[in-house]
Amino acid sequence: MSFIRGDRRVKKLGQCRPRREEVARKDTMRLRTSCMKCLEVDGQPPELANSVELRDDGLYEVTCSRGHVTVTAIQEQKFEILFDLGAMALLDGYTREAVSSTAASLERFFEYYILVVSLKHGITYEQFSEAWAPISKQSERQIGAFLFFYLVENKKPLEPLILEARPELDGRSRGDTPTWSAFRNDVIHKGYIPSAEEVIEYGNLVYQFTYRLIGELKASSSEFMTKATFHHLQRAQGADAGQAVATMSVPTLVSLVRAERPSRHLREALPGLEKYRRWLYDRPQSHS
Ligand SMILES: [Zn+2]
Secondary structure: OOOOOHHHHHHHHHHHOOOHHHHHHHHOOEEEEOOHHHHHHHOOOOOOOEEEEOOOOOEEEEEOOOOOEEEEEEOOOHHHHHHHHHHHHHHOOOHHHHHHHHHHHHHHHHHHHHHHHHHHOOOOHHHHHHHHHHHOOOHHHHHHHHHHHHHHHHOOOOOOOHHHOOOOOOOOOHHHOOOHHHHHHHHHHHOOOOOHHHHHHHHHHHHHHHHHHHHHHHHHHHHHHHHHHHHHHHHHHHOOOOOEEEEEOOOOOOOOOOOOOOOOOHHHHHHHHHHHHHHHHHOOOEEO
16 A cells, blocks of 8 residues: 555565574673773762673673773683573573583583682693693583582592482482483483472472582682682783773682582572572663
């Protein structure tokens, strides 16, 4: 009909299909960063935080509404972020994805542990990186390395072994319950769809195990944990001249800097994450 002009139809079609960047903004994991230069000028953080998509390298280059460019490095280690991603997947009902991120968190924690003990034994970060490269894609070798670094550090083998740990599940005897390793493999390699309850119980094994070892490292090697954090933050030093470099810490369920004790069970820690997430996504924000 003559009153339906071509351009209107095009516009309508366009409205049905969100643009690619709109999809990404709504659906990806995000963080908020504040502009450090605005903070310097005004003496207080800007009202609108910049919402940025979570990145693998943990480095965020943001231009605020006043044109300041800041590169922010997230202080948290990969395993801390991955554990939160797993818990968020669980809160969203994606139980398989929750297990996958939790398993990845544990593997990256093994790497962190090996790094801290290496630094303690006078090995430089560069030497560590060089030695890590050939095993970086082979998780079985990483576990082997971790177990022997644990032995060297503690003069006794790791006990109990997280890989062999079994949670207490309602209605099942311990003997019938798969170990963490078997559970993880069933989910990741065999398409097993775990219940939320299973994910919480197995996630709790990893949560408690990681906190136990963080506690041991804090008692024996806190100076080298600080060194590891220093190297982690060094990533931002590659920023171009003229860009302000900032560091930021985000609250995570598994946390190296957390002062208080971990929750008795992961289940008790989840409401805190839910609250943080609501803050992260619901407050008005400026996209960059
Ligand atoms: Zn600014």
